[in-house]
Amino acid sequence: MSGEKKRHVIPGEVITSGPYRAEQNTIQVGDKIVSTIVGLSDVHDGSVRVIPLTGGYIPKDDDLVIGKIASHSSLSWTADINSCYVGMLPASDVFGRDYSSSADDMTAKLAKGDLIAARIVNADMTRDPLITISGRELGKIDSGELVKISPNKVPRLIGKRGSMIQMIESSTNSQVTIGQNGLLVVSSEDPNGLLKAIQAIELIEEQAHVANLTDQVNEMLESKSE
Amino acid sequence: MGGRDTDIVLLDENGIRCDGRKVNETRKVTIKAGVLKNANGSAYIEFGDNKILVGVYGPRDVHPKHMSDTDTGILRCRYHMAPFSVGERKNPAPSRREVEISKVIKEALEPAVMLKEFPRTAVDVFMEVLQADGGTRCAALTGASVALADAGIPMRDLVAGCAAGKAADAVILDVNNEEDQAGQADLPIGYMPNLKKITLLQLDGVLTPEEYKQCIEIGIDGCNQVYEIQKKALQDKFFASGEKQ
Amino acid sequence: MSDGLIIDQLKKNQILDLLKEGKRVDGRQFDEPRKLTIDIGVIPKAEGSARARLGDTEVVAGVKVQPERPFPDTGDKGMLICTAEILPIAHPSAETGPPQPPVVELARVTDRGIRESGMLDMKQLVLEKDKSVIGVFCDNAVTDHDGNLFDACSYASTAAINSCKIPKYEMQDDAPVKIEGEFTEPPITTLPVSVTMAKIDDYIVVDPTIEEWGIMDARITITSNSDGNVVALQKGGSDGFTQEELIKCAETSVKVGSQIREIIKQSKQSDN
Structure with a gap:
């Protein structure tokens, strides 16, 4: 069974009740499942989790x-x-x-x-x-520029199978080393390309929660730089 | 509570308080989340004429090291008033009052925060009162839980704060500075609205058993009103511009 | 404060490379301060207040005015004291507890700039000679730290004192009694404004950001008054300045200071 709609939740907010497993960023209170964090609720296959929209980086093996x-x-x-x-x-x-x-x-x-x-x-x-x-x-x-984003937005920056980051890299002629901890190093031979790549990353950081993000980034990348 | 003599009419014949409110009404509360650049989480709250900035740092390294706990992260709170926040200039060094308030706020937040995932670290909550007008501890607590949520610290619930009390022989909600000075009782409450638990409670003054019951009741009601504003502050910051994915 | 700040090597190289081309990382000219905004009256219960935002550095200054017993040797003058503290919300490196030397320096430099300029005519702040004088306390609280706290505190203090209201007092039986609802304008003689410059590898830049602050070799804070005179100085950091550099720095301070002074003046007018 899949598919309660994803909802914006804050700590303490009840996501659902019933026979679900409480997974990441949720707790069970009586028969209710409650979010512990600001994020998007995700209910499927009998389990409930919240995708966080804020918070620091917690180290994981192999990251x-x-x-x-x-x-x-x-x-x-x-x-x-x-x-x-x-x-x-x-x-x-x-x-x-x-x-x-x-x-x-x-x-x-x-x-x-x-x-x-x-x-x-x-x-x-x-x-x-x-x-x-x-x-x-x-x-x-040894080269490039350090950029910091929220660690929670790293998956959005990478995109589905790397689509987002590849789009940025190819259209700005730059290379981006992405740390799962939200630190990135952007480098490019072309100073304008570097600037544009950083602007695209900042746009994703600000707009990570919107639906048509790929279009927005694409539009930004294709616009002429002054 | 002095029940000090004063010219102010705390409650007029129509049941209206000195600042124009009804007995069961809170002051105007506004909260903005994410106001500081460097802090991991922050909030600015105006609770009537109280103006408080809250910054949260962490989880982060604990200094000095011996304070750290290998089983869990620890919560540290500091409530502090700016020298210009009160009528007569306050000495910048922390007073005994500030130390006590820091402690009761910490213990009001501890039931909500979940720091087991971050052993050996600390979460620091700094509450800076820029202007005080009665009820700062409830306002600071309210702002602190928004700042903690903004920082992404896992919490079982938010904690909302609001005081009840007694002035001119009436039970009132959200005691202001004049009512605190000249009134009969002040009973600040911190409350987890979803878990329905009171986590901060103090009393200054004399209440009958019936008044005590009423104070708790309208105090919880006030906390529920404050909670709606906390919720809105977080929604405005995180969910405002874009709709559902 | 920023003394514990580690600037990453790539950023450091970038700053240095750009300086060689006459540029700064945020696109400013060497003698260009960051955008300054000043809001006054942000703490309505204080007799004067201002929030100064210099780039991403933010300071709230509040002025309290109250009668004081004068010091024995200055019974014919009012009292003026400025302090500054870096609130722990301002930066991860800010500490609670007794102020560390950099914070003490910040407070003293802020105080000196205001005091030595003679900003307030202290002779006008006497209620009764040797018995009671008016004390003006200007406390600065740094709420966000992105470098150059000296200037942010200077601007917040000057704007807060410039816009404060002095309550009226009457001496009754040797004791000052406040007359409710009556105020006078503060006896302002001049508007002191500091300009801090960082020396990085022989380049001198105005109003360093926290990154420039983190890698600078030396710094100088020069306060000038409305007449364009230099009224207070503070050199810091572990390198020195040449004579020529210092002459140039003073000129820059007076020039930049006069632009800043206009912003402070306007903050008061726009509030009225």
Whole structure:
């Protein structure tokens, strides 16, 4: 059984009652299922969840994130990953297993303020999530511009099977590295393309909840820039 | 409650209060969500002549570390008045009154917020009273729960605040500054409208058992009215321009 | 405050590259402040108030006026005290608790700019010499922090004091008694306005944003009065200025200050 209409809900609001499972961002109160967050209710296949419209990023295993190096000790760096937890990047991830705190200069590799594309290795919440920068598409980011959006709007930016982001990239001749944590790095050889790509991303951030978003973005991309 | 002598007529022969309200009427309440750039969530509330800004940060790292809890996130609240918010300039350092109000507001919000998902973190709620006119704790609590929802902190319910009280021997809703100074009782209430639970309750003054019952009753009624305005503030911010997907 | 702020390396490079081309990240000229809006009377219960929004930095200033016992050595003058605090709602790095050195500096620089300009004729704020004088307290609350709090507090304070109403008092049995409903205009002599400039890699820019603030090498805050004279200065940051730079900075401050002063004057007129 599918298909109660998606509704805008706020914390405490009753979504439905009856034999449903309370899933993400909902709780069961008596026979009612109640939202715990501002978002869109989604009832189908006997379960109820709320797609959030606000809130921070909670690290999940295997997520690609953009991080900003904040500090380092003799064994690891910490990176601001736009979350309630900082990412821990072990020195051995960069220097290999024979890393020596006396011989290797950590700041020569990554200094405060450097941006990295990283993957979450382990986010079990009992300690700060472990991240890695070894792997395809990962590592220090040397060019482009950092853009911040709400982490909840990342799926909208990507679009169905990547349609939205591909449209932006191809029509502005730019590359966008998307962190699931809402941090993006946009780069392009063409300064106007870069500007346009950033404007398109800002439009999605503002208008993520409207139905004809793809048309709006398309229209914006096709308009002549001054 | 002094029941202090004053020239003000708190209730006239037609049952109209000093600011023109009826006994069961709240002051005008307006709330705007998402007013600050840097905060994770925020709200600005005007409750009569009270003007309060609320900012929420978090969940975030806890400093000092020893305050953190490995099983859950913690809620921290600070109620603070600007020096220019009251008649005579207030010393900027936090008073005992502000410390106590911070604590009762924290305990009024704790039943609503769900921080188990964020162990070792803190959610900070900062309430800044820019202008005070009686009933600031209810107004601050009301604004705080909108700011928490704006920040995306999971909550079982919103918490709405409104005081009931007694002035000129009548039970009244939403006690203003004059009624607080010259009236007989002030009973602030914080209430979760969907879960139907009172989470903040204080009393200053003398009430008969019957008046106590009435105060709770109209106080809850006031909270329900305030709740509708909280709801609207969140709807205006998140759902206003675009319709259903 | 912003001292704990880490600016990402790409942004830092971008700022520096643009400065070399004579540009800034937000498209402003080097000597162009951000958009300033001032609303007065935002706290109706205070004797004076103003909200200044400089870009995304926002400050609310409130003025309280009340009789005070004068200091023993200045019994023939009223009292004027300005303070500033960064509310914890303003920025994730803002702290509660006793003010840290940057906040103390902010408060003192704000106070100095107003006080040293002689903005108020303090001799007119005496109720009875050596017994009772009028105290004017201007408290600044920073509600949103996007860099350059010095100037935002300066503009909020000047606008709030400029638009305040001084209640009338009468001495009765050696004690001041307020006459309800009667007010006088404040004895304004001049409108002090500060202009803060950041030095980034030998380039000097007016009204730095929080990102420029985060990477600057040094800064200078210069307050000028309505006559175009310099009345207060504060150098900060861990680099220095050359003599030529300082002469240029003072000229810039006076020039930019006069534009800002017009906005402050208009804020009072549009309210009337």
